Amino acid sequence: MFSGQENLDMQKNTMRLLCTSLSLTLICWLAEGTLSKTDAKKGATKSLEEKMLHSDKNVQDRGLVVVDPKAKDIILEHRSYCSKKMKERHFLGDVLGYITPWNSHGYDIAKIFGNKFTLISPVWLQVKRRGKERFQFTGLHDADKGWMKDVRKTSKNIKIVPRILFDGWTYQDFESVFGSEDEIEELSENMVLLAKNENFDGFVVEVWSQLGNQKQTELIHLLIHLSEALHEAQLKLILVIPPAVAAGTNQPGMFTKKEFDQLASAVDSFSLMTYDYSTPQRPGPNSPIPWVRACVQVLDPDSKWRNKILLGLNFYGMDYSALGASGEPILGSRYIETLKEHKPKIVWDEQIAEHYFEYKKNKGGKHAVFYPTLKSIQLRLDLAKELGTGISIWELGQGLDYFYDLL
Numbered sequence: 001m002f003s004g005q006e007n008l009d010m011q012k013n014t015m016r017l018l019c020t021s022l023s024l025t026l027i028c029w030l031a032e033g034t035l036s037k038t039d040a041k042k043g044a045t046k047s048l049e050e051k052m053l054h055s056d057k058n059v060q061d062r063g064l065v066v067v068d069p070k071a072k073d074i075i076l077e078h079r080s081y082c083s084k085k086m087k088e089r090h091f092l093g094d095v096l097g098y099i100t101p102w103n104s105h106g107y108d109i110a111k112i113f114g115n116k117f118t119l120i121s122p123v124w125l126q127v128k129r130r131g132k133e134r135f136q137f138t139g140l141h142d143a144d145k146g147w148m149k150d151v152r153k154t155s156k157n158i159k160i161v162p163r164i165l166f167d168g169w170t171y172q173d174f175e176s177v178f179g180s181e182d183e184i185e186e187l188s189e190n191m192v193l194l195a196k197n198e199n200f201d202g203f204v205v206e207v208w209s210q211l212g213n214q215k216q217t218e219l220i221h222l223l224i225h226l227s228e229a230l231h232e233a234q235l236k237l238i239l240v241i242p243p244a245v246a247a248g249t250n251q252p253g254m255f256t257k258k259e260f261d262q263l264a265s266a267v268d269s270f271s272l273m274t275y276d277y278s279t280p281q282r283p284g285p286n287s288p289i290p291w292v293r294a295c296v297q298v299l300d301p302d303s304k305w306r307n308k309i310l311l312g313l314n315f316y317g318m319d320y321s322a323l324g325a326s327g328e329p330i331l332g333s334r335y336i337e338t339l340k341e342h343k344p345k346i347v348w349d350e351q352i353a354e355h356y357f358e359y360k361k362n363k364g365g366k367h368a369v370f371y372p373t374l375k376s377i378q379l380r381l382d383l384a385k386e387l388g389t390g391i392s393i394w395e396l397g398q399g400l401d402y403f404y405d406l407l
Contacts, residue, residue, distance in 0.1 A: 048075045048340055054083035058405040065374045065406075067348040069355070071339040074346075074373075078336060078400040087115040091381050091407050094118045094390030096204075096238065096271060096310050098163065099397065101142045103331070106397030109404065111147070114154030116407040119161055119238065119269070121204045123395075126167035129177070133186045137194055138167070148199065159201035161236055164191075166207045174211060178218035187222075188229035195235050202236030204271060208255055209242055220262050227266045238269040238310070244298040245291060247277045257299055264305040271392040272296070275314035278370070280327035283320035286370050287313070288352035289379060296387050306388035313380055313391055315399030317371025321364060331398045335371045346373075353379045372399070377406055 048071075059065055064077055096119040099106035110120050125139040148160055166174075177183040195202060205226070211219060227237040241255040260270070274292045278284040292311065300306055317335060320327040330338070344357035356370045384391050393399075 048072050048343075050078070050336075051076055051080040053080065055080045056082065056084055058082040058085055059374055059402050060405070064402070065378050067350075067375055069346055069373060069375070071343050071346060071357075074400075075336055075339055078332070078402055081402045082405050085405070086113055089116055089407065091116075091385070091391065093307065093384060093388075094269060094310060095407060096121060096161075096269070096390070096392040098123060098204075098393065098395035100395055103395065103397030106395055107144070107147055109396040109399075109401075110151050111154055113404045113407065114151050114158055116404060117155065117158055118390075119159050119236075120151060121161050121163050121238070121271075124162045125164040125203075127164055127187070127191075128168050129173045132176070133180075133183055135187055135190050137164075137190070140198070143198060145199070159236060160199075161202045161204050161238055162200055163204040163206055163240075166210060169210065171211075171214075174215060174219075178215060178222060184222055184225050188226045191226065192229055192233045192235065195230070196233065200235070202230055202238070202268070204238040204240060206240040208240065213254060216259060220259065223263060224266045227268075236268045237266075238271055239263065239267045240271045240273065242273055243291075244272075244295045247291070248282055252298070253295075255299075257301070260299045260305070264300075264308060267308070269308050269310050269390065270299075271310045272299075272312050272389075273394075274312040275394065278318065278320075280320060281325050283318070283325075283327055283368065284370070285349070285352040285354045285356075286316075286318060286372070287380070288354070289383060290351070292380065293383060293387070296389055303388060307390065309387075309389040310392035311380070311384045311387070311389045313372070313377065313393050315372060315393055315395060315403065317369060319367055319369045321367050323365040330369060330371055332400045335369070336400075338369065348375070372403070374403065374406065377403055381406060 055062065059077075059082070062077070064073065095117045097106070097110060097117050099110060099120065099122045101123065110117065122142070124142040125137060128136045128138060130136050143162070151158060151160065177187065191203065194200070205223070208219070223237070223239065230237045243253045244256060244260075245251070246253045263270075272295060274295050275287045277287055277291060296306070296309055296311060300309065315332075317330045318327050319330040319338075338359065342359035344359050346355050346357045348355055354370055354376050355373045356368055358366060358368050360366050381391065
């Protein structure tokens with residue numbers, strides 16, 4: 001067994017190699033200004049078919065989980081999930097799926113594949129501080145009781161844990177609450193009451209990044225108190241945490257082993273944001289697999305609480321332009337449209353374990369798209385199994401329907 005420090009040193013070395021490799025990859029695709037001669041002709045070919053019917057076989061049995069997928073096969077198969085095995089689970093750890101009101105397909109996914117999830121988190125709620133010991137919850141207009149009932153019918157064990165943001169809080173608001181046990185008590189009681197009234201099973205709390213690296217001791221105290229209040233009412237607390245290794249560096253992130261150790265026994269799970277590795281200023285992969293591994297191992301080198309870590313999977317991608325260092329998220333529907341229009345060659349990068357492709361707009365210059373594939377998702381599920389973690393998916397309406405065969 002390696003010591004914690006040896007583990008940390010190994011991860012730092014991995015990160016140095018990773019950063020160097022990614023820089024070289026980036027330089028290569030930005031420097032190559034021209035595409036193959038066949039690209040200009042591709043737009044003229046006939047439109048490609050999409051299967052609209054479900055399949056009797058899952059994606060593994062159909063031979064689709066490969067490093068060399070063809071654009072035409074993704075277009076053809078992406079809607080065709082295995083209807084016979086919708087209730088079978090291949091990944092046995094906790095699976096949290098986020099759903100957003102602005103991407104309604106996620107609501108359908110939760111109903112169709114409910115058995116494959118243990119936790120569903122609709123992105124509905126905000127808590128605002130309106131004065132001393134006065135808290136207001138907003139976003140309840142998005143809460144859909146009928147949908148919640150349907151999801152619970154699909155899977156009796158599933159827990160619905162809406163995400164809640166500390167919306168509009170000033171530094172002074174946090175200081176006031178941290179400095180008053182009465183305020184902490186009131187907030188905790190209000191959240192328990194909200195969950196009971198609305199038939200929620202708990203909450204996913206997203207607050208850590210708001211304070212940067214300040215007031216961590218006080219925030220931990222608040223979260224432990226909140227978790228005790230929720231647990232007393234048989235409710236869950238899942239905490240969203242930023243990556244333990246800052247993206248693009250080998251430096252510690254905003255949430256480290258120290259904070260993890262203090263909270264691990266108190267919260268039910270940690271939703272670990274192992275995505276958004278790259279930016280328009282530093283384009284590249286969404287979630288390079290050595291970095292994902294490092295983020296888990298740095299948090300919990302002794303594998304004491306791994307089952308509480310929900311390794312983050314992105315079901316969206318990024319479309320980067322070589323002109324002006326710009327980029328924007330790309331969801332499943334536009335990804336398929338881009339494949340249809342440009343019919344690109346999809347390239348596999350072994351080290352980061354992601355696919356990407358390049359295309360050229362008429363006047364917009366060269367683009368590179370990094371979007372998850374069956375193979376990239378399968379390797380991250382395999383990594384989660386190896387590390388002993390669960391997974392969290394952002395978010396269910398953004399992916400392709402056949403992705404869920406893998407869960």
